[in-house]
Amino acid sequence: MTQQNQVFSFDIEEDDLFDYGYEQPGSIPGTLSIEKDATPPECFLIDYNSQKAILVTNLTPEDCQEYMNLDSVSWFNVGGLGNEDFFLRLGKVFRLHPLTLEDIVNAPQKPKIEYNQEQLVIIANMAIPKPHNQGFWLEQVSLVITKKYILTVQEEPDRDCFEPIRQRIKLQKGNIRLKGTDYLAYALWDSIIDGFFPVLDIYSEKIEDLEDEVISNPTSQTLAEIYQVRRELLALRRAIWSQRTALSSLIRDGSVLIDDEIVLYLRDCYDHAVQIVDLIETYRELSSGLTDIYLSAMSNKMNEIMKLLTVISTIFIPLTFIAGIYGMNFNYDTSPWNMPELNYYWGYPLCLGLMIAIAFGLIVFFWRQGWFDKVSFEQQKKER
Amino acid sequence: MTQQNQVFSFDIEEDDLFDYGYEQPGSIPGTLSIEKDATPPECFLIDYNSQKAILVTNLTPEDCQEYMNLDSVSWFNVGGLGNEDFFLRLGKVFRLHPLTLEDIVNAPQKPKIEYNQEQLVIIANMAIPKPHNQGFWLEQVSLVITKKYILTVQEEPDRDCFEPIRQRIKLQKGNIRLKGTDYLAYALWDSIIDGFFPVLDIYSEKIEDLEDEVISNPTSQTLAEIYQVRRELLALRRAIWSQRTALSSLIRDGSVLIDDEIVLYLRDCYDHAVQIVDLIETYRELSSGLTDIYLSAMSNKMNEIMKLLTVISTIFIPLTFIAGIYGMNFNYDTSPWNMPELNYYWGYPLCLGLMIAIAFGLIVFFWRQGWFDKVSFEQQKKER
Amino acid sequence: MTQQNQVFSFDIEEDDLFDYGYEQPGSIPGTLSIEKDATPPECFLIDYNSQKAILVTNLTPEDCQEYMNLDSVSWFNVGGLGNEDFFLRLGKVFRLHPLTLEDIVNAPQKPKIEYNQEQLVIIANMAIPKPHNQGFWLEQVSLVITKKYILTVQEEPDRDCFEPIRQRIKLQKGNIRLKGTDYLAYALWDSIIDGFFPVLDIYSEKIEDLEDEVISNPTSQTLAEIYQVRRELLALRRAIWSQRTALSSLIRDGSVLIDDEIVLYLRDCYDHAVQIVDLIETYRELSSGLTDIYLSAMSNKMNEIMKLLTVISTIFIPLTFIAGIYGMNFNYDTSPWNMPELNYYWGYPLCLGLMIAIAFGLIVFFWRQGWFDKVSFEQQKKER
Amino acid sequence: MTQQNQVFSFDIEEDDLFDYGYEQPGSIPGTLSIEKDATPPECFLIDYNSQKAILVTNLTPEDCQEYMNLDSVSWFNVGGLGNEDFFLRLGKVFRLHPLTLEDIVNAPQKPKIEYNQEQLVIIANMAIPKPHNQGFWLEQVSLVITKKYILTVQEEPDRDCFEPIRQRIKLQKGNIRLKGTDYLAYALWDSIIDGFFPVLDIYSEKIEDLEDEVISNPTSQTLAEIYQVRRELLALRRAIWSQRTALSSLIRDGSVLIDDEIVLYLRDCYDHAVQIVDLIETYRELSSGLTDIYLSAMSNKMNEIMKLLTVISTIFIPLTFIAGIYGMNFNYDTSPWNMPELNYYWGYPLCLGLMIAIAFGLIVFFWRQGWFDKVSFEQQKKER
Amino acid sequence: MTQQNQVFSFDIEEDDLFDYGYEQPGSIPGTLSIEKDATPPECFLIDYNSQKAILVTNLTPEDCQEYMNLDSVSWFNVGGLGNEDFFLRLGKVFRLHPLTLEDIVNAPQKPKIEYNQEQLVIIANMAIPKPHNQGFWLEQVSLVITKKYILTVQEEPDRDCFEPIRQRIKLQKGNIRLKGTDYLAYALWDSIIDGFFPVLDIYSEKIEDLEDEVISNPTSQTLAEIYQVRRELLALRRAIWSQRTALSSLIRDGSVLIDDEIVLYLRDCYDHAVQIVDLIETYRELSSGLTDIYLSAMSNKMNEIMKLLTVISTIFIPLTFIAGIYGMNFNYDTSPWNMPELNYYWGYPLCLGLMIAIAFGLIVFFWRQGWFDKVSFEQQKKER
């Protein structure tokens, strides 16, 4: 059995950063495509105003109806996409257009914003860092906003970045309890956007590590890691880019559901989205520059290997040739011209001397060519 | 006879992904250019309203006339482009402008949309997956839309993505039977656009496979496959890009033939086109990153080969030189300085010992240089 | 005399694809710069209406005057730019602005369109395929259009793509004889634009050939051919790009000289220009992908060469070392430890056996490393 | 212990050119995030009009109140960000919006401009050259501008580029003392923008040095330096790009706080920003061209090494073979055909002569191939 | 002392193509920064109308005053920037805004156009070819245009491209003497723009030469030359790009100082600027394609070197091994199995025969592999 020569021993992890949700081509608009391993949905409600804040868990879609039209701010949160019937009922209760429901359930979709008079629908994308700096999950979260309530739907019940918001509501931090659904919507989207910063920190550090590694000790693993960084930055860029566009179009066009004061806050949020896009582009340029250095480091290594081979060969091949000469068996007895050196009194010492002289000459030649310069280069650096 | 050295044994398949249809330069506008091997056209009709849905097959162009002005929705489907006379008659019956007829028959054209008061003409492009994940066919399909009927013309009668639509009409699934020609047009174009997703699945998986292959066992075939993936993604991008533009211009400009409600559906369709364009760009970036890794894997392989040659040469060349020394024939009889070692009691064992010492020293040197590190690197990885 | 080592034996042909016409900086506007080897101009006239079509040859500029204001369509065709006096008189007769005359004569200029109330001037660029698929000529052709006549000026009298138009006029094919100068202008420009398609066919085939060549048998000629293809595609793109822009601006702005019906035809012509631009970009991307494969094929070839050297060296160097050992002259007479093997009864056969064992071991090692895999890879492919 | 083979001995310095300031995701808008090692803030005031100019140091936020509404121009300068309480009080005194305060304190932010009726806020970025041409610091400086005063906040109290402005105010140079806050704002921003020119000088010279180095003596350090130059130019571009955009939007939109005459000055400032962007792009293109030359220089070095090895091997391998032939021990006694050469009278001299002839032939061959051309190439250059 | 190994012996010439003029950051707007080695300014006047044309030399700024308001066209030409006082006086006489004066004197600035009611200021950039095709100088020339006079300021008194204009005025060629300052301004700028064509001719030829060189005989000098060409094209592009933009904005916005008829001429001038930009981009693409060929030619050379080494080694290593075998000293006396071949009657001839057979076999193998194909490839080409 043939054992293949494994060039890299590092493996690119399988992930779903470039997945996309779609239903069967030609199917009826509004068809929901539920993945087999999707988490079953759970719904809970946070209902608050300046006086009170209550939490209701385990709601069915129909349970939501009684809270929908209260004057308080009602935040319905659905986590998990694994139940077609649940979402069909949810769509009916919240009067969602079939195409909107499709976008919410057939995750991930491209982030976007959609308006009508009554509802504002935001399809957003959270970047949640995985533990131990092992990259991140991209999770779709959909926001349906009206004057009275907000409905958020996310892929996993316990994987979001909304905990600080829940705390601000519960503990009455800032003035979130004094404001309406538009402020809550801003707070949610802002925490989604700002959630990209800690993820970017991972890549900032990875690139710094790779810069050192590619220069001090490049291995085949290094390039695979550079490729993975570029791949993950590409996924991040896709996620933030469309959200930036959606934010910009919301700020430009406005909406009756969004107060003018809140637009100011959204603009701050937009600034951050722009900054994130800009940082990602910067990291992408840096990591593509690293590829160049890696290839050059490989070619440097090859130069070093070839230099060693050339030095050894160039020194010993002539010496071996001389030894070969005096290993010939020409018969001195038949002619005084046949290898008289073999009978000289100083023949052998002279021969060894010649060999040493040649070796020394070649070493000096290589040294003057700078082939042994590594050490002196180190010193040269210190002397500067 | 010279046998050339075949570098790659993998072959890039000949396909017609980058073909284009054109008539002889300078010919009369409206000249039809029929390819020799084109399939002869067949025409059938699906005529439906909320009450009934009938199928009429084997229609001649003139047969169509009696159905064209019925109040029901009449969907004429022509498959095959191989009959000039048929299409000239078809053009007369459906009052097609000669330039429109030219676009329909001289396939493939660039996808586009063209309006006039009476007719809306869409030139679209279907991507039909070939069996066994072997790429895809690109097939032009033209739609001529009026208030009363839709005429579709495709290159092959049995290669389209409309079967689910026909089933929805036949089995009265969804509310297609309640709507007009504009909804049918949407449904057709939507199934064309969504038909790109299964094709993209092929490339998503191919890229994942190539990522593993380029890292674990890159061969010359790997790069040829990367090239083919890039080539086919290029063809896909050309096909979807113009359709995205056409959709966007239809949504922006509207048409008297398209109801406002349908525009909402078209916007969903447009979202998918945008998502497909975005995915294709992403895959193109990934596959171009793979080329970098491949080249580096090649250069790594070379490094390994050169290391082996250098290790073997560097160890044995000095030893062979020593053996050469003691193979010289200097005459001990004429001088006590001529190779007295040969007569030492421990001469031969000392010589062998020297050789072993040199070999051992060099092996230690290479080991400390990390030239044998492969195994320890594997362990190092596990230890993390 | 030193004979340089010729790396490529293929030569990039000198052509004038990137030439441009200009007069001495600072010269009076309207200065004509006639090239020495320019063909002397010949002028002929095709004058037609629905009843008749006549051909008048060998016209002087002044001869043109009597035909210019006839109600029939008068097409003056001048071929050859090699006579300053001729063009100064032509400019006077046709009342051309000095700067227009400069553009017509100092060919090649960037294609463009210029309007005034009375005249529409189009500077276009024909791509004429050379015989035997040897590339193409780019030839400037200028059109001056009024309600009564069209004047066309081209660089060579017998190198244009207007013959089919002349035949359509002569044989009354289509309805060209029923229409005005605007339709003739469209027909001429359309045949110029469509004339790029046969040229693109050459490159479509060349790229297919190069794909096969770069994979099966890349030589230094292959890359030179890829470069030449990229170079010629670049020239084609320059020529079509500006014409696309000119067409688009004519369609957008309209002109009193162009009937609304003709605009429809121009739009078809514009579609083709867009398709040609798109195809050229596609071919450019493909050919730039081929460069990657070529470089990798080179590096594969190097790997194969180095593998052969390494296999041969690695097998024979240890064997030669052993032969060297037993070629040493240690004196058995002075010590029983000095090379007793030489006197063993089975000494020589054992030594040969050791050599064979080492060689066999190394061959097995290389075989398991996959260094001889070429053949098995072929089989592997068939087995799929 | 394994000593890894260090490919480059040059180190990429850790810097914070790509840092960015952000508060915890989900936190209340206006949350200040103070870095641990931030300098404590100091505030001083320069208050001037055409008659007088006074300096007041060590102001608390509350101290500022009495100067804010004087008719003279009051320039409050805060240096250092390390005190949350200080900035909360500052925000209250100067009536800063919480989001503005956040932008000022959570440095660095993306440069931008923000207007309201009362205040104009500019977030700018200074590039301060480090001593000994060792790159530069990027420091955020925020300007809050009203009709009566300007508040500037910078990261470090003693690292800015405003000293010449302070001198102009103190020594009444130019007419700064005769103008209002808008002229001061222009003067400050202009000195920030112009401060990029001396930094660019560093890179202009570095690139010139690298051009020489990469051609005359490329080492592994050279590429690391090219990478560092590209990295720092990237940081510079990010800093200037957004300021250019901010300037352009201020000029386009105007502001009640900015006099028409000052817009003329701002346009000059904008010109410089554009020129800086343009220079940075130019330097980036040059440095990316240097990478190509570097890689080719590496491959040239390899060619030289391989040429040496090939010359030595090709000359000595055949000679050693001949010596090997005549080192064989075929027994002349058993046959006259067994190596009779060994007994020829001129055997040994003929053998040496053959060797010399072969060596000479090979040297001539290599010389004619141009493998020893280096010297003659130098001469060839002089002869031109 | 270590002699470094010089990889390239070609040197990139120091030039000031990427220089830029700026005054000390923070200095008073309008500060003039005079370079030490700047030429002292000389001013002369050409004053003309249809009747007369006079030349007045050695004017002081104050001398200009009496000519400024004459009805004739007065063209003041200042050459040299080396005198701050001169320019301060000039600014006062011609009522130049301090920022305009700064732009004129602190050369080079980015080319641009600036309007006010009274003056039109153009900052342009001349490309003057150096003798012997050695590149070009970029020289700033500033034009201040009013109804009555034109003031031009250039860096060197005797390095401009206006001589043909002066001749046209002096010798009354064309109708320049009949027109106003706007026509003169056009004529000057047109000659500046057209002056780029002869410079482009240099690069057109250099690229053609490099195409031949890179294919027939690439040396390390070739790549350095390609880099220099790319560098100089980059400088040219910077110079023309901004002038194109300035021209386009002048044509679009118009000016009271420019007659409608002259706009037609400016549009011709704009066409040339566009054509130059386009040519430069084309040359840049060609030269970047040359880099690919160069790298591949290098790798081809390496392949040739390695092939030679491999052929020689592969042929001689086995032969040397056989010679080594029969150079062993196994003692035939102690066993009939110890190297009986040495005593065969035909031993030596058979051994030589074996060697010849192996050598011949290997040569045939390499020949069939196509390693000696060079010559036959030449023939193959001729046979086509």
Ligand SMILES: [Mg+2]
């Ligand atoms: Mg995997």
Ligand SMILES: [Mg+2]
């Ligand atoms: Mg998957």
Ligand SMILES: [Mg+2]
């Ligand atoms: Mg759907």
Ligand SMILES: [Mg+2]
């Ligand atoms: Mg998911």
Ligand SMILES: [Mg+2]
């Ligand atoms: Mg902010």
Ligand SMILES: [Mg+2]
């Ligand atoms: Mg934020």
Ligand SMILES: [Mg+2]
């Ligand atoms: Mg093929």
Ligand SMILES: [Mg+2]
């Ligand atoms: Mg084909």
Ligand SMILES: [Mg+2]
């Ligand atoms: Mg046509």
Ligand SMILES: [Mg+2]
């Ligand atoms: Mg087809």
Ligand SMILES: [Mg+2]
């Ligand atoms: Mg959707």
Ligand SMILES: [Mg+2]
């Ligand atoms: Mg869809």
Ligand SMILES: [Mg+2]
């Ligand atoms: Mg290489």
Ligand SMILES: [Mg+2]
């Ligand atoms: Mg040539």
Ligand SMILES: [Mg+2]
């Ligand atoms: Mg030429």
Ligand SMILES: [Mg+2]
């Ligand atoms: Mg001119």
